[in-house]
Amino acid sequence: MDDLRHRWLAEVAEAADEAALERVRLAALGKKGEIALRMRELGAMDPAERMRVAPALNALRDELASALAARRAALRDAALEERLRGEWLDLSLPARPRRAGTIHPVSQVTEEIVLIFAAMGFAVAEGPQVEDDWHNFDALNIAPEHPARQEHDTFYMARAPGDDRPPHVLRTHTSPVQIRAMQERGAPLRVIAPGRVFRADYDQTHSPMFHQVEGLAIDRDTTMAQLKWTLEEFLRAFFGLDRLDLRFRASHFPFTEPSAEVDVRCSWEGGTLRLGEGDDWLEVLGSGMVHPRVLAAAGLDPEAWQGFAFGMGIDRLAMLKYGIPDLRAFFDSDLRWLRHYGFGALEVPSLAAGL
Numbered sequence: 001m002d003d004l005r006h007r008w009l010a011e012v013a014e015a016a017d018e019a020a021l022e023r024v025r026l027a028a029l030g031k032k033g034e035i036a037l038r039m040r041e042l043g044a045m046d047p048a049e050r051m052r053v054a055p056a057l058n059a060l061r062d063e064l065a066s067a068l069a070a071r072r073a074a075l076r077d078a079a080l081e082e083r084l085r086g087e088w089l090d091l092s093l094p095a096r097p098r099r100a101g102t103i104h105p106v107s108q109v110t111e112e113i114v115l116i117f118a119a120m121g122f123a124v125a126e127g128p129q130v131e132d133d134w135h136n137f138d139a140l141n142i143a144p145e146h147p148a149r150q151e152h153d154t155f156y157m158a159r160a161p162g163d164d165r166p167p168h169v170l171r172t173h174t175s176p177v178q179i180r181a182m183q184e185r186g187a188p189l190r191v192i193a194p195g196r197v198f199r200a201d202y203d204q205t206h207s208p209m210f211h212q213v214e215g216l217a218i219d220r221d222t223t224m225a226q227l228k229w230t231l232e233e234f235l236r237a238f239f240g241l242d243r244l245d246l247r248f249r250a251s252h253f254p255f256t257e258p259s260a261e262v263d264v265r266c267s268w269e270g271g272t273l274r275l276g277e278g279d280d281w282l283e284v285l286g287s288g289m290v291h292p293r294v295l296a297a298a299g300l301d302p303e304a305w306q307g308f309a310f311g312m313g314i315d316r317l318a319m320l321k322y323g324i325p326d327l328r329a330f331f332d333s334d335l336r337w338l339r340h341y342g343f344g345a346l347e348v349p350s351l352a353a354g355l
C-alpha cells in the first residue's frame with residue numbers, strides 16, 4: 001500500500017501540464033486504472049483481509065483525488081501567471097514621440113473657421129459629395145444651359161447604359177448644402193457647411209479636389225449690412241488682425257442678388273504678401289443676398305424670408321494665413337511637407353487663446 005501511495009503521489013507531483021495530469025488520473029483512478037483494479041480484487045479476499053485493505057484503498061483513492069485537484073489548480077495558476085507575464089504592457093512608457101503625426105492645415109483651418117462662426121451662432125451642416133444635379137445646379141438658379149455649368153468643370157458620374165436620367169455629379173461647390181439645410185431645418189436658419197468639392201482643374205492654385213465653406217443666414221429681415229458685419233468679424237478673427245479693410249466688389253452669382261466678391265487690403269512688397277496693409281486687394285470670398293428663386297426651390301416663402309450667403313475656399317485661406325505657396329502639395333501626402341506645415345495634436349484652436 002505504501003509503495004502504491006508513493007508511486008502515484010510522485011506521478012501527480014511530476015505531471016508537467018494538465019494533459020499529463022489527466023493521463024495520471026486515468027491510469028490511477030480511471031475505470032481501468034490501477035486503484036480500480038485493486039478495488040476489484042477485494043471480492044476475492046477473505047473477510048479479515050478485506051476489512052484491513054478496503055479502508056486503506058478508499059483512503060488512498062481520496063488522497064490521490066485531492067492531490068490531483070491541488071496539482072491541477074497549481075498548474076492553472078502557473079499558466080495564468082505565465083500569460084500575464086507575456087501580455088504585460090507598461091502603459092506609462094512615452095508614446096512613440098518621434099513618430100507623432102500632425103494635424104493637416106486644412107483640418108486646422110476648418111476647426112478655426114467653425115469655431116469663429118459657432119461663436120456667432122452658426123451650426124455646422126453637411127451634404128453628400130456625390131450630389132444630384134438639381135441640388136448642385138437647378139435649385140441654385142443655375143439652369144441647364146447656364147454657362148456656369150461649363151465654368152465649373154464638372155465631374156459627372158456614369159449612369160448605366162440606357163438610363164437617361166441626368167447624371168449625378170461630384171459637387172462643384174458647397175452651395176447645394178444651402179438647399180439641403182433649408183429643406184431639412186426650415187427658417188430661421190444659421191449654418192456653415194465646410195467640406196470637399198471637386199472640379200476638373202489642376203495647376204499651382206487648383207486641385208481637382210479642394211475644400212470650401214459655405215455660410216447661410218435666413219431670417220425675416222436679414223440684411224446686406226449684417227452680411228458685411230459677419231464677414232468683417234470673421235476675417236479679422238481668422239487672420240488675427242484688429243484692422244482689416246474689406247472691399248465689397250459688385251459681382252454676379254446665379255444664386256445671390258445682389259452679389260459681391262470680397263477683397264482684403266494687402267501689400268506684395270518684396271514679393272511677400274502682407275494682409276491688412278498696402279494698396280493692393282486680394283479676393284477671398286463670394287457672397288450676396290440669397291436669390292428669391294433659391295429660397296422658393298428650398299421650400300421657403302420668399303415674401304416671408306430673406307437671407308445672406310457666402311462661400312470661400314478653405315485651402316486658399318490656409319495658404320494665405322500660413323504662407324503655404326503651392327496648393328497641390330496639400331494633397332501629396334509628403335511627410336516632410338506634413339511635418340513642416342502640420343499642427344501638433346495639442347494645438348487645438350480656441351478663441352480665447354487667439355487663432
Ligand code: DAH
Pocket residue numbers: 172173174175214215253255256285286287288309310311312
Ligand atoms: N459657390 C460659389 C463658388 O463655388 C461661391 C459662392 C459665392 C457661394 C457666393 C455663395 C455665395 O454662397 O453667396 O464659386
